[in-house]
Amino acid sequence: MEALLELNLVTKVYGAGRTEVRAVDGVDLRVDPGEIVLIMGPSGSGKTTLLSMAGLLLSPTDGDVVLGGRRINGHSGSELAALRLRQIGFVFQAYNLLGALTARENVEVVMNMAGRKGTAARRRAEELLGTLGLAHRLDHKPADLSGGEKQRVAIARALANDAPLILADEPTGNLDSKTGREVMDLLCGKLRCEQGRGIVIVSHDHRLVEIADRVMWLEDGKLSQRDKAAPLNA
Amino acid sequence: MLKLAIRNLLHDRGRFLISASGIALAIVLILVMRGIFAGSEEHAVAYVRNQPAALWLMQSGVENMHMSTSILAPQTVELAAQVEGVDAVVGLLYAGGAVDLAGQPAYSYIFAVDADAPFGGPWELAEGRRALEFDEVIVDADLAARYGLGLGDTVRIFETDLRIAGLSRGTFGIATSITFVNKQQLAQWMGVPPEAASYILIRPEAGYLVGDLAERLKQAIPDANLLTQEEFIQSDKQMIRQMGADIIRAMNLVAYTVGMLVIGLTIYTATLERAREFAVLKAIGATSGRLLGVVFAQAFVSTLLGGLLGAALAWVLGQVIGGVLPEMLVLLEPDYLLAQIPVVLAVTGLAALIPTGRILRLDPMTVFRE
Secondary structure (H helix, E strand, O other): OOOOEEEEEEEEEEOOHHHOEEEEEEEEEEEOOOOEEEEEOOOOOOHHHHHHHHOOOOOOOEEEEEEOOEEOOOOOHHHHHHHHHHHEEEEOOOOOOOOOOOHHHHHHHHHHHOOOOHHHHHHHHHHHHHHOOOHHHOOOOHHHOOHHHHHHHHHHHHHOOOOOEEEEEOOOOOOOHHHHHHHHHHHHHHHHHOOOOEEEEEOOOHHHHHOOOEEEEEEOOEEEEEOOOOOOOO | OHHHHHHHHHHOHHHHHHHHHHHHHHHHHHHHHHHHHHHHHHHHOHHHHOOOOOEEEEEOOOOOOOOOOOOEOHHHHHHHHHOOOEEEEEEEEEEEEEEEEOOEEEEEEEEEOOOOOOOOOOOOEEEEOOOOOOOEEEEEHHHHHHOOOOOOOEEEEOOEEEEEEEEEOOOEOOOOEEEEEOHHHHHHHHOOOOOOEOEEEEEEOOOOOHHHHHHHHHHHOOOEEEEEHHHHHHHHHHHHHHHHHHHHHHHHHHHHHHHHHHHHHHHHHHHHHOHHHHHHHHHOOOOHHHHHHHHHHHHHHHHHHHHHHHHHHHHHHHHHHHHHOOOOOOOOOHHHHHHHHHHHHHHHHHHHHOOHHHHHHOOHHHHHOO
């Protein structure tokens, strides 16, 4: 089976000489379809840098990123943008919805960018939001939505272009426990089980261990696999 | 992306209104300044335009009425009258001078024709009569009203007291007014015989082509210059335009600079405020070109609204100014308005360039920060 994402000995170094910081140091990671990989670690351990390289937002200093079997090397900015648009769905802690657009339009906008427009995009957005329990909030702007609703809109946006890989940065970080649980159920059920996507979650939230297939620990730029049952604060 | 641009603009209606108002203000400034200038041009040629004379004869080498001196001998007037196809000729004397109204001097174009001339006098009379005695004058009704003067009151021209016998309309401009006096009086001031003329106004007989008559007149009077009414008007307008062109250019430069800064600053501010959203779009797959498209679309939508608002406001302002100050005609010319469109679009494009550097430098990784 072809991996959705492979990171091969990926390293990211910031600065040089005495100010050099190895944020990520020789990391290997493979994500298969239908798999949820949870990456945990202390603040400043390099989680965001790792997620940014996985999401093609940052180039590694060394090592390879392979997305859907394609080695990412020497691609132009617009080629990387096209890959992000179609191959990767992003879910952020701060939701990052566009404030001027309604819930439906926030989902439509990524489809429009990918060339799906008009009624087709509108129907798909309504269908996705309906599936996520937001059929009654289609025309509401982010300011009028609760945190959980905003995150569900963000998830719908991440799914809109049928991206096989979802990268989630602290998806439950801003949510209360009940809403956090709902989002976990969505990530586990709707995204993985029903649609077979691969999901990489970066989080401090220990509850997410329940839904993860694998738990990885990142500290000082080094990634290691952890037993799901083992305590994670060490 | 156009939808996003419009939504972004409408999301912050206050700023959108400020942006559009700034552009509207610049457009108003440009159009009204040009309108006032065009209005003054029109006032300056009002006399020529309102006379039923298709052809105008003047001293050789003269092509204008303004800033020119033309004198034709009495025989030339008689000669012109004898040319086949001429219905009527009027010998017009013309001079520029100050009219003293209740102690306040006002520069005026002073015209005089014979009392029995079929035309050449005021084209619209509010009160009084056209035929003037030696010591009588016709002044503009609005000008006279401004100084509390009416029929029977006295004005002073070239050290001579003249009684107001008529009040004309459409003869009061921002730079000058038009005054009519007795021809003997003006001839005396100018030191020429009363039968002489500065210009000869010629009306062709019905059915005669102006071009044919012009040829005959040129043959009959080769040592004078002959212009059609429209040529004479355009010649005067051209001269006035040249005199004011630098001022208009400077005003337009100021207005366009103000407009460009307003557009640039508002779009820049809007871009800064939405930097995170642009970074999100970049992260989820929008190319830089697409993001720049949003910025440019915002700028052009603001300009479109501001431009329409500005044109409407300029028209309203023109009406108000014309109502309050009758001497100030604000003439909004459609041709000039259309000619501004590419300039405004270019200015908008330049203004929208201001925030593009910021967009291109956006770090999409900021989306991971809370």
